[in-house]
């Protein structure tokens with residue numbers, strides 16, 4: 001039986017084009033879109049299972065990380081929910097999976113014409129580079145899974161994330177559920193059409209999984225962070241191993257990718273508390 005890991009975000013869900021729609025505090029919009037997010041996850045799993053039987057672990061990876069509606073999901077999967085998880089969007093990804101799906105994903109911070117584009121915490125992270133290349137959430141997470149030999153098979157979201165990830169993971173399959181017009185607008189499929197596309201693409205992704213490769217970053221790995229503010233950088237710089245390379249710039253080098261990823265998560269958490277108003 002294939003072991004499938006699924007990390008689901010929300011901003012790349014069909015129809016989503018504003019923060020209100022994916023903000024758990026919003027009592028009118030969010031309940032609608034969390035349902036569509038859940039149904040897209042279900043479609044990806046059902047599509048995969050048309051190709052072969054799959055044992056599935058889903059990691060709820062958006063905001064407070066308890067978005068998924070369990071009654072919209074298949075009965076026989078495991079779901080990681082709750083905030084926080086130390087490994088965030090790739091929690092549990094080291095458990096020996098054969099492949100990974102990223103659903104509802106979005107482009108990285110700074111990308112033009114990309115709905116709700118950001119990288120993890122935009123109040124802390126203005127830019128993230130690995131060995132000199134700008135990495136978005138999909139690439140950061142793919143590289144973590146790659147260290148454990150897990151290839152990314154499927155990415156769903158807007159055209160911006162699909163195009164950006166395709167350049168680095170050409171073996172993956174992409175279900176583009178919307179075309180971003182700008183940061184707050186998109187030309188989207190309906191939820192029903194998106195679900196059909198995701199299921200079909202997931203099936204293809206699993207059928208072709210023999211061609212997929214883990215995304216590996218060669219060591220030594222240099223993480224460069226441009227933080228959103230000097231006060232964030234003041235505290236991130238206290239972490240042993242981080243070198244301050246400018247008012248808002250920090251650098252961390254490790255022999256392999258996992259410690260660099262761990263440093264990024266730690267920096268983000270520390271930066272978040274520094275970003276709170278004194």
Ligand SMILES: [Zn+2]
Pocket residue numbers: 009010011061062063
């Ligand atoms: Zn999100």
